[in-house]
Amino acid sequence: MSSIYPLLSREIHRLHGQFVDCQSQLTQLAEHPEALHDLRVSLRQLRSLLRPLRHFPEIAAFDAVLSKVISQSNRVRDMEVLVAELQAKQQATLYQHYQLQLTSFYSLLAAHIETDIELIIQRLMTLPLYWQHHSAVLPHKKLEKHVVRYCLHYQQQLKKHLKSKKTIDKHHLRLLVKKLRYALESYGQFLTLNPKLQIQLKKTQEAIGNWHDRSVWLELANHEEALQVLVTTWQTELQHHEHLADKQLGKLLRRLRE
Incomplete structure (x- = not known):
C-alpha cells in the first residue's frame, strides 16, 4: 500500500x-x-x-x-x-x-x-x-491529489470569507475554521504548509468558541427566565470575546496569505 x-x-x-x-x-x-x-x-x-x-x-x-x-x-x-x-x-x-x-x-x-x-x-x-x-x-497518487484538493478548497474558502468586505458571519466562520483545522490534522503531511497555520487555527477556534458560548447562553436566556440574572454579564463578555475573535481572525488571514 x-x-x-x-x-x-x-x-x-x-x-x-x-x-x-x-x-x-x-x-x-x-x-x-x-x-x-x-x-x-x-x-x-x-x-x-x-x-x-x-x-x-x-x-x-x-x-x-x-x-x-x-x-x-x-x-x-x-x-x-x-x-x-x-x-x-x-x-x-x-x-x-x-x-x-x-x-x-x-x-x-x-x-x-x-x-x-x-x-x-x-x-x-x-x-x-x-x-x-x-x-x-x-491509485494512491490519485487519492492523494483528491485529498489535497479537498484541503485546499477549505483553505481558499476560509480565506475568501475572511477577505470579504461583507459582515462576517462568525457562526459560519467557526465551522470553516474547525473543518480546515481537523482536515489538516488528518492530511496536513500531504501539503506544504506553514506549521504556524495549524497553531493559529486552534487559537482562532478557541477565540470564536468563547464568543459562540456566550451567544448560545444569551439565546437560552431569552427562553429561560432563571438565567436572566447573568444576561448583563454575558453581554459584556460577548463583546469582549468578539473583539478577541476578530483579532485572531485577522492573524489567521495573515497566516493564510503567507
Whole structure:
C-alpha cells in the first residue's frame, strides 16, 4: 500500500481504540466529566478523516451515522458547558438545577446513541480491509491529489470569507475554521504548509468558541427566565470575546496569505 492507505489504516486503528474506551463510559457519563467531550472529539476526527472520501458510497453512509450522533449530542454538550459556566460564576442554585437536567440528558443520550456507537466500532474493524481493496483499484497518487484538493478548497474558502468586505458571519466562520483545522490534522503531511497555520487555527477556534458560548447562553436566556440574572454579564463578555475573535481572525488571514 502507498503512504495514504497506511495512514488511513493507522488512524482507523487508533480511533477504534478511542471509541471502545468511549463505549465503556457511555452509561456513566455523569461520572466521567470528559467522556462526552472525548466522544465528540473522536467523532470529529473520524469525520475529518473520512470527509474527503465520501465519494465512496460506503463512506457516505458511514458519515451519515457519525453526523447523526454528533447532532444528538450537541444539546448535551451545550448543557455541559453551561453547567461549568454556572459553577464558575458561583450560581449555586442555578448550577444544581441545570446539573440535574444534565444528568437526565446523559441517560437519554446514552440510550439514543448506544446502537450507533456499536455500529461505528464494528464498521471501524472492517475499514482496513476496505482500504486494502481500494489500494488495488484506486491509485494512491490519485487519492492523494483528491485529498489535497479537498484541503485546499477549505483553505481558499476560509480565506475568501475572511477577505470579504461583507459582515462576517462568525457562526459560519467557526465551522470553516474547525473543518480546515481537523482536515489538516488528518492530511496536513500531504501539503506544504506553514506549521504556524495549524497553531493559529486552534487559537482562532478557541477565540470564536468563547464568543459562540456566550451567544448560545444569551439565546437560552431569552427562553429561560432563571438565567436572566447573568444576561448583563454575558453581554459584556460577548463583546469582549468578539473583539478577541476578530483579532485572531485577522492573524489567521495573515497566516493564510503567507
